[in-house]
Amino acid sequence: MNDQLKVELTRVITEILARRQLKQVEAAKILGINRAEVSRLKHGDTARFTVDRLLACLSSLNHDVDIYITRANESRAGKQEAHWTGDKIL
Numbered sequence: 001m002n003d004q005l006k007v008e009l010t011r012v013i014t015e016i017l018a019r020r021q022l023k024q025v026e027a028a029k030i031l032g033i034n035r036a037e038v039s040r041l042k043h044g045d046t047a048r049f050t051v052d053r054l055l056a057c058l059s060s061l062n063h064d065v066d067i068y069i070t071r072a073n074e075s076r077a078g079k080q081e082a083h084w085t086g087d088k089i090l
Contacts, residue, residue: 006046009054009065014042016061031057 017027017038024038031038040048041057055065 002051003046005051006049006054007044009051009058010041010044010046010049012063013054013057013061016058016063017042031060033057 013031022030024035024042027038028035037048040046046054058065
């Protein structure tokens with residue numbers, strides 16, 4: 001599950017970077033990581049990234065992540081919501 005989440009977060013990050021047409025050096029500065037780590041992200045290498053670190057990258061790109069938790073077989077209307085902003089879950 002953790003790997004799937006990291007892959008999805010990485011996919012979103014790389015899509016945002018591509019849309020903004022940022023060079024790796026520019027992206028690194030915004031994300032607070034080095035150019036080699038940007039390259040790893042763009043190639044889908046998530047091994048050196050934690051979920052928290054990827055969430056921080058999305059926050060640096062001015063994106064929030066909403067996580068919805070439901071019991072199995074429940075409708076979407078009855079779910080609990082956790083909202084991640086920077087370094088804390090509300």
